[in-house]
Amino acid sequence: MGLEKAFGESWVTSKMEFAINWARKFSFFNYPFxxxxxxxxxxxxxxSTYDIARFGAEFPRFSPRQADVLFVVGTVNQKMAPVxxxxxxxxxxxxxxxxxxxxxxxxxxxxxxxxxxxxxxxxPVDVYIPGCPxxxxxxxxxxxxxxxxxxxxxxx
Amino acid sequence: MIENxxxxxxxxxxxxxxxxxxxxxxxxxxxxxxxxxxxxxxEKFDFLMxxxxxxxxxxxxxxxxxxxxxxYNLYSFENNKRLILKVPVTEExxxxxxIVSFYSSADWYEREAYDMYGIVFNGHPNLKRILMYExxxxxxxxxxxxxxKRQPRIDLK
Ligand code: SF4
Numbered sequence: 082m083g084l085e086k087a088f089g090e091s092w093v094t095s096k097m098e099f100a101i102n103w104a105r106k107f108s109f110f111n112y113p114f115x116x117x118x119x120x121x122x123x124x125x126x127x128x129s130t131y132d133i134a135r136f137g138a139e140f141p142r143f144s145p146r147q148a149d150v151l152f153v154v155g156t157v158n159q160k161m162a163p164v165x166x167x168x169x170x171x172x173x174x175x176x177x178x179x180x181x182x183x184x185x186x187x188x189x190x191x192x193x194x195x196x197x198x199x200x201x202x203x204x205p206v207d208v209y210i211p212g213c214p215x216x217x218x219x220x221x222x223x224x225x226x227x228x229x230x231x232x233x234x235x236x237x
Numbered sequence: 238m239i240e241n242x243x244x245x246x247x248x249x250x251x252x253x254x255x256x257x258x259x260x261x262x263x264x265x266x267x268x269x270x271x272x273x274x275x276x277x278x279x280e281k282f283d284f285l286m287x288x289x290x291x292x293x294x295x296x297x298x299x300x301x302x303x304x305x306x307x308x309y310n311l312y313s314f315e316n317n318k319r320l321i322l323k324v325p326v327t328e329e330x331x332x333x334x335x336i337v338s339f340y341s342s343a344d345w346y347e348r349e350a351y352d353m354y355g356i357v358f359n360g361h362p363n364l365k366r367i368l369m370y371e372x373x374x375x376x377x378x379x380x381x382x383x384x385x386k387r388q389p390r391i392d393l394k
Contacts, residue, residue, distance in 0.1 A: 159370070159390060160391075163392055167393050192385075193377075193384070194377045194388070
């Protein structure tokens with residue numbers, strides 16, 4: 082970000098880093114890549130009962146170019162895999178990926194010719210959420226874990 | 238109706254049973270077009286509910302020679318009747334005439350049977366894969382397609 086150019090490795094750099102990461106972690110724009118049944122649980126997480134706005138992540142963008150967090154929700158099959166890769170490549174830095182449910186994480190019980198056994202074969206993943214489908218609590222837990230991860234990131 | 242069919246098609250009908258109150262016919266594939274045309278126009282089976290293939294490879298107690306069977310599930314709104322028509326095809330020549338000209342709903346069903354089992358439907362207007370991608374090798378629902386086989390991932394066109 083050019084911080085170290087401006088301030089060197091002084092305390093200003095680290096404080097700036099803290100402030101920027103803090104701002105980022107509370108303003109996630111999600112891109113939901115919803116392909117299967119997990120989408121239902123995704124919707125209920127984003128509905129009012131669980132109020133994901135508490136974490137500043139309530140705003141889905143339906144264009145990957147405007148999003149920071151890619152939620153891969155559901156089964157990704159071999160035919161879909163290049164599309165997912167293209168969507169990921171279209172997102173601009175900084176970007177994070179959440180794998181939602183066992184299907185996206187490992188292929189789940191679909192051990193066959195059609196399904197990709199885990200989206201980490203195609204794109205890097207930051208947080209995995211287990212469950213078929215995961216409960217909303219698990220999703221919020223993952224979101225908090227992602228925030229902790231973002232807070233620890235280095236900018237220089 | 239069955240007497241009628243037996244009278245017209247004679248030895249083209251291999252077998253006839255009534256399963257769960259549904260007439261089930263097994264017929265030779267040479268007679269398929271004639272039979273479908275008869276069933277649609279004379280017996281008023283105006284709706285093709287389903288069309289699929291079965292692979293009998295390794296089927297226990299198999300009493301017949303052929304490997305695949307194509308199953309036509311017909312329904313008549315006028316008479317509220319159902320009919321299952323089965324057509325056996327061999328492993329060496331898994332092909333049968335297309336019935337798209339009679340039922341346009343057969344279009345995607347036949348493409349699916351082609352995609353999954355490699356059954357060739359002669360005269361189909363657009364016989365290409367419907368579920369799998371073009372680069373996919375083989376036919377995944379055949380019993381001899383290896384369960385653990387994975388194919389290289391494709392690039393976006
Ligand atoms: S993990 Fe379960 S609920 Fe989620 S997409 Fe897979 S099968 Fe559906």
